[in-house]
Amino acid sequence: MSALRSVCVFCGARSGHDPAHLVTARATGAMIAAQGWRLVYGAGDVGLMGEVASAAIAAGATTLGVIPTHLMGREQGRRDLSTLVITQTMHERKKVMFMNADAIVLLPGGAGSLDEFFEVVTWAQIGLHNKPILMVDSAGYWKPLVALIDHVIAQGFADPSLRTLFEVVPDVAGLTRVLRGKLG
Numbered sequence: 677m678s679a680l681r682s683v684c685v686f687c688g689a690r691s692g693h694d695p696a697h698l699v700t701a702r703a704t705g706a707m708i709a710a711q712g713w714r715l716v717y718g719a720g721d722v723g724l725m726g727e728v729a730s731a732a733i734a735a736g737a738t739t740l741g742v743i744p745t746h747l748m749g750r751e752q753g754r755r756d757l758s759t760l761v762i763t764q765t766m767h768e769r770k771k772v773m774f775m776n777a778d779a780i781v782l783l784p785g786g787a788g789s790l791d792e793f794f795e796v797v798t799w800a801q802i803g804l805h806n807k808p809i810l811m812v813d814s815a816g817y818w819k820p821l822v823a824l825i826d827h828v829i830a831q832g833f834a835d836p837s838l839r840t841l842f843e844v845v846p847d848v849a850g851l852t853r854v855l856r857g858k859l860g
């Protein structure tokens with residue numbers, strides 16, 4: 677692993693209705709900078725993605741953004757990142773983000789964030805990696821998802837160990853504590 681620890685953040689290309697998530701996104705970006713870590717994310721300047729990046733950049737973080745060429749316009753790919761990687765496909769985007777991450781953080785988001793989260797969880801489930809995956813349950817946003825995962829396990833469609841492949845933290849203070857323990 678590189679000396680510079682990298683935290684990959686998956687989150688919404690929208691901001692959602694609850695302003696608490698904006699606060700969470702900004703605090704996450706600022707925290708990554710304050711810890712001296714690099715932000716890896718989807719390079720957009722929209723929704724919570726843009727908030728995380730703006731806060732991280734304002735606080736002096738190194739940043740790596742990864743975006744497919746066809747989303748440069750729609751997601752307003754940022755040009756003020758330390759490194760911007762433009763990929764051909766969504767699959768390449770996810771792969772480059774993942775390969776450059778030492779830990780993965782899920783903030784509130786939509787279908788894209790869920791896709792990204794389940795991809796890294798399912799890769800962990802079959803033993804392809806053991807990078808920490810942290811879910812930030814900002815204002816309880818992810819409670820229904822955790823309940824669904826518990827239901828999947830209770831109904832016998834996943835091993836109970838599925839629940840151990842990611843850690844739920846209530847807020848950015850909790851996220852910082854756990855990440856510091858994992859990344860040093």
Ligand code: AMP
Pocket residue numbers: 687688689690718720747751766767769770785786787788789790791792
């Ligand atoms: P959302 O959570 O739906 O707002 O999406 C968050 C981010 O995930 C956006 O940058 C989307 O472009 C991205 N995204 C959506 N679907 C996928 C996918 N299948 N693979 C990789 N990224 C995706």
